Amino acid sequence: MKRRKFFTTASLATAGMLLPVGCNSWVAQRVNSASDRQRLVVVFLRGAVDGLNVVVPHQEAEYYESRPTIAVPYPQEQDGAIDLDGFFGLHPKLQDLMPLWNKKNLAFVHASGSPVPERSHFQAQDYIENGTPGVKNTPDGWMNRLLAELPPDRPTQALNVGVITPYILKGEMAIASLKPGINSAAPIPTDRPRVNKAFSSLYSGTDALSKAYQDGKKAREIVLADLNQEMILASRGAKSVNTFVDDAAEVAKLMVGNAKTQLAFMEIGGWDSHIDQNPAFDRLLPSLGEGLATLAQGLEAIFSDTVIVVISEFGRTVKENGNKGTDHGYGNAIWLLGGGIRGGNVYGDWQGLDQSVLYEGRDLPVTTDFRAIISPILQQHLAISNASLNRIFPDYQFTNKLYFLA
Amino acid sequence: MRQKLSNWTIIMFLSLILWAGLIESTKASNELPQSSQRHILERLSFGVTSAQINQVKEIGIEAYIQSQLSPQLVSESAIVNDYLAKFSSIHQEPIELQKQDLALRKELRNSQLSIKQKKKIRREIRKLNAQARDEAMDAHLVRAIYSDRQLQEVMVDFWFNHFNVDAAKGSVELWLNDYENKIRTHALGNFRDLLLATAKHPAMLIYLDNKKNTDPNSPIGKKRQLGLNENYARELMELHTLGVDGGYTQDDVIALARIFTGWGMDAHGKKGDRQGFFYYKNRHDQEDKMFLGQKILANGMKEGEQAIDILVRHPATAHFISYKLAQYFVADQPPTSLVDKLSQEFSETNGNIKLVLDTLIHSDEFNSPQYYKQKFKTPYQYVISLVRMGEIEQPNLKRIRGMLEQLSMPLYMCLAPTGYRNTQEAWLNPQAMLQRTSLATAIANGTLNRSYLIEQKQLNSNFGELSSNTKQVVAKSPRKLRSALIMGSPESMYR
Numbered sequence: 001m002k003r004r005k006f007f008t009t010a011s012l013a014t015a016g017m018l019l020p021v022g023c024n025s026w027v028a029q030r031v032n033s034a035s036d037r038q039r040l041v042v043v044f045l046r047g048a049v050d051g052l053n054v055v056v057p058h059q060e061a062e063y064y065e066s067r068p069t070i071a072v073p074y075p076q077e078q079d080g081a082i083d084l085d086g087f088f089g090l091h092p093k094l095q096d097l098m099p100l101w102n103k104k105n106l107a108f109v110h111a112s113g114s115p116v117p118e119r120s121h122f123q124a125q126d127y128i129e130n131g132t133p134g135v136k137n138t139p140d141g142w143m144n145r146l147l148a149e150l151p152p153d154r155p156t157q158a159l160n161v162g163v164i165t166p167y168i169l170k171g172e173m174a175i176a177s178l179k180p181g182i183n184s185a186a187p188i189p190t191d192r193p194r195v196n197k198a199f200s201s202l203y204s205g206t207d208a209l210s211k212a213y214q215d216g217k218k219a220r221e222i223v224l225a226d227l228n229q230e231m232i233l234a235s236r237g238a239k240s241v242n243t244f245v246d247d248a249a250e251v252a253k254l255m256v257g258n259a260k261t262q263l264a265f266m267e268i269g270g271w272d273s274h275i276d277q278n279p280a281f282d283r284l285l286p287s288l289g290e291g292l293a294t295l296a297q298g299l300e301a302i303f304s305d306t307v308i309v310v311i312s313e314f315g316r317t318v319k320e321n322g323n324k325g326t327d328h329g330y331g332n333a334i335w336l337l338g339g340g341i342r343g344g345n346v347y348g349d350w351q352g353l354d355q356s357v358l359y360e361g362r363d364l365p366v367t368t369d370f371r372a373i374i375s376p377i378l379q380q381h382l383a384i385s386n387a388s389l390n391r392i393f394p395d396y397q398f399t400n401k402l403y404f405l406a
Numbered sequence: 407m408r409q410k411l412s413n414w415t416i417i418m419f420l421s422l423i424l425w426a427g428l429i430e431s432t433k434a435s436n437e438l439p440q441s442s443q444r445h446i447l448e449r450l451s452f453g454v455t456s457a458q459i460n461q462v463k464e465i466g467i468e469a470y471i472q473s474q475l476s477p478q479l480v481s482e483s484a485i486v487n488d489y490l491a492k493f494s495s496i497h498q499e500p501i502e503l504q505k506q507d508l509a510l511r512k513e514l515r516n517s518q519l520s521i522k523q524k525k526k527i528r529r530e531i532r533k534l535n536a537q538a539r540d541e542a543m544d545a546h547l548v549r550a551i552y553s554d555r556q557l558q559e560v561m562v563d564f565w566f567n568h569f570n571v572d573a574a575k576g577s578v579e580l581w582l583n584d585y586e587n588k589i590r591t592h593a594l595g596n597f598r599d600l601l602l603a604t605a606k607h608p609a610m611l612i613y614l615d616n617k618k619n620t621d622p623n624s625p626i627g628k629k630r631q632l633g634l635n636e637n638y639a640r641e642l643m644e645l646h647t648l649g650v651d652g653g654y655t656q657d658d659v660i661a662l663a664r665i666f667t668g669w670g671m672d673a674h675g676k677k678g679d680r681q682g683f684f685y686y687k688n689r690h691d692q693e694d695k696m697f698l699g700q701k702i703l704a705n706g707m708k709e710g711e712q713a714i715d716i717l718v719r720h721p722a723t724a725h726f727i728s729y730k731l732a733q734y735f736v737a738d739q740p741p742t743s744l745v746d747k748l749s750q751e752f753s754e755t756n757g758n759i760k761l762v763l764d765t766l767i768h769s770d771e772f773n774s775p776q777y778y779k780q781k782f783k784t785p786y787q788y789v790i791s792l793v794r795m796g797e798i799e800q801p802n803l804k805r806i807r808g809m810l811e812q813l814s815m816p817l818y819m820c821l822a823p824t825g826y827r828n829t830q831e832a833w834l835n836p837q838a839m840l841q842r843t844s845l846a847t848a849i850a851n852g853t854l855n856r857s858y859l860i861e862q863k864q865l866n867s868n869f870g871e872l873s874s875n876t877k878q879v880v881a882k883s884p885r886k887l888r889s890a891l892i893m894g895s896p897e898s899m900y901r
Contacts, residue, residue, distance in 0.1 A: 069631065119640065119659070120650050122824055165835055189847035189890075190840060198883045198891055199843045202876065208834060209896050213843070216836030269821060274615045274637040322633015323618040328640065360656055 140171025252298020567825030
């Protein structure tokens with residue numbers, strides 16, 4: 001009953017929205033017909049995760065030669081990679097994902113990324129998020145443009161948690177945001193009717209501040225209506241100290257509970273491993289693996305209609321650097337999870353690690369444009385038309401070569 | 407004849423007086439209008455106070471600007487000095503803090519210890535670090551709020567974000583106060599000195615990993631299997647000097663990383679000058695290098711200084727720093743004409759920050775009314791400005807820290823080396839508006855100082871001319887809410 005009230009409030013206030021979950025997660029809602037069950041979750045690993053130690057080319061001699069101290073050992077060895085297909089292996093700390101691989105719900109596209117080489121984190125993240133690599137000043141992010149293209153009843157509002165809206169969600173589609181965490185529903189001064197009334201008349205105009213204030217009030221009403229009990233306490237009360245795992249559980253809950261919730265965005269930082277990469281990975285990967293497995297498990301009921309994309313701004317140098325770490329590189333692996341994925345495969349044009357094929361003699365090249373991975377998901381999975389796709393990824397000619405969707 | 411002459415002298419004398427008087431009145435009428443003076447005060451400080459208004463009335467706006475450009479001539483406020491005296495960790499040499507921390511960690515590795523003993527040591531480590539961090543934060547806040555050298559503190563905010571370090575990495579927090587003081591020393595000085603001070607500072611050496619950057623073929627590199635680390639070299643060019651489009655290549659990144667091999671940290675204070683920096687010759691790459699098209703002859707630590715000279719003199723650096731200054735002080739999209747003017751001044755003066763700022767403050771662009779009240783305050787600028795404009799005494803500093811955290815701008819905790827941004831696009835969103843109006847209400851109701859009531863009259867003069875809409879809403883709202891509304895008004899969110 002309560003949940004129904006929440007969703008009614010949401011749809012009364014808006015035609016659709018991006019909803020916040022946890023610290024760094026956003027989900028998008030829209031009003032749509034019951035048949036639109038498809039979901040897309042994008043998980044951004046900020047700081048450039050070392051894809052070669054996630055999806056390990058254990059049959060490449062150059063891999064072990066380039067990384068004398070940080071390579072993930074052969075599958076049979078202690079702490080070795082978990083073999084995937086006889087050639088690639090998964091980092092052992094991601095073992096939580098193996099059931100998904102075995103069920104053919106997990107795939108990777110190796111040597112993928114932005115077609116425009118860029119070793120600046122910030123510039124590279126911008127290119128992945130604005131969906132226009134090489135073009136810096138695109139005003140909006142591709143997920144926001146996607147929100148605008150989702151048929152047939154356009155969502156008119158979006159909502160996120162976290163005070164800073166990520167570039168990928170910026171744009172025309174309104175974004176309302178909420179403070180993350182367990183205190184979302186704790187009383188704030190502007191909840192008091194008199195204070196509310198006074199500020200509402202102060203911000204009753206059409207200027208940017210007024211608009212933001214009004215959007216904030218709407219979002220606040222939704223939180224106060226229901227989100228506190230049902231959505232937050234339920235999973236936040238769990239004992240996990242890991243925010244990503246908690247957030248993943250909440251995202252799943254929202255997406256399963258409501259047919260309008262179609263898009264979600266989550267992010268995790270801390271991957272810029274210039275020094276002592278292995279201890280950092282041992283710390284970070286288990287929570288990422290557990291979080292993704294939690295997400296998949298939570299979405300079980302609709303997993304056949306779900307695609308989860310895990311992406312990072314670029315990969316890291318093939319050679320380890322002088323501090324048991326890796327420096328900024330180029331190609332990386334993009335992860336794909338979901339019931340509709342032809343999983344159990346490592347896709348992509350793998351050209352080996354011989355120095356002659358490496359980008360600038362040092363980095364994994366990008367042989368698959370990240371847009372070639374997102375586009376079929378938008379087209380086939382979210383039923384986005386060619387015209388719409390051209391607006392989401394302008395100046396990009398998409399030809400499908402991968403066929404990773406069932 | 408004599409009579410005539412003396413008459414003439416009298417006439418001359420009288421007209422001289424008259425003329426002088428005219429000058430006097432011309433000067434008065436040339437004095438900038440109130441709105442322009444206010445604009446200058448708002449951009450050169452963290453919020454207008456009655457003391458500032460009085461000072462400008464007394465000495466004139468130009469004298470005020472000049473005094474702010476020479477902070478060493480302004481005596482520090484007694485409030486600041488009293489506060490600072492109370493923070494014990496900032497009076498200790500940071501190398502001593504670092505040594506204490508290392509000694510505790512060494513003790514912790516002693517396997518003979520019981521779990522309880524280890525717990526106790528861990529608590530001590532946490533306490534040492536937390537105290538250093540919290541006192542550095544409070545010292546920072548006190549200066550931002552009460553210092554009479556406001557422009558200097560504004561520039562500390564600007565440069566700290568430009569040369570950002572994250573308190574959460576390694577033992578950066580032990581070095582925060584010292585790092586910020588180094589920035590403060592050069593905030594209006596010479597850009598090269600500032601850049602060199604950050605390059606050698608442990609906070610930066612830790613944060614961007616240069617303390618580990620080692621030539622793999624050097625004696626230490628071979629012995630300990632260490633090698634190059636590009637992190638600092640890249641950000642030094644991308645974020646500190648040339649900018650991402652500054653025209654450098656990956657080869658330049660590697661060359662610069664090689665140049666900076668051996669620029670490391672002396673955490674035990676045994677070598678060198680106890681500032682935490684040490685140049686390790688036995689880690690340095692002894693070959694010649696090509697950097698930005700120039701041959702750098704093998705010359706030990708001097709190579710790094712030479713590279714810094716090249717970077718400081720590079721036109722891309724002049725442009726990048728000028729753009730950022732113009733964006734911070736004038737508009738999110740700064741006028742190109744101003745950026746060009748500042749770049750030229752930066753180049754001609756070899757990075758004299760004071761002169762560049764002088765040019766900026768006196769430029770037509772900065773003084774154009776179209777830019778008044780157009781900069782949306784960052785959460786930090788907003789909170790500090792409320793405390794200043796509300797003239798709140800003895801504010802609860804811990805609570806201010808908490809507010810900054812709530813507003814997603816915790817002090818010293820920006821994870822990315824870009825530092826916090828200062829544009830409206832970065833900070834204006836629905837959640838922020840709810841938080842800001844709520845915080846304004848809480849502050850007006852005394853959350854930062856229970857016994858201190860904010861005077862409506864004070865607010866009216868410090869916040870300047872309010873829009874007719876704000877005035878109307880304030881007038882028809884209950885008396886109790888009026889201060890909250892002024893503090894949470896659009897006028898208070900822009901500077």
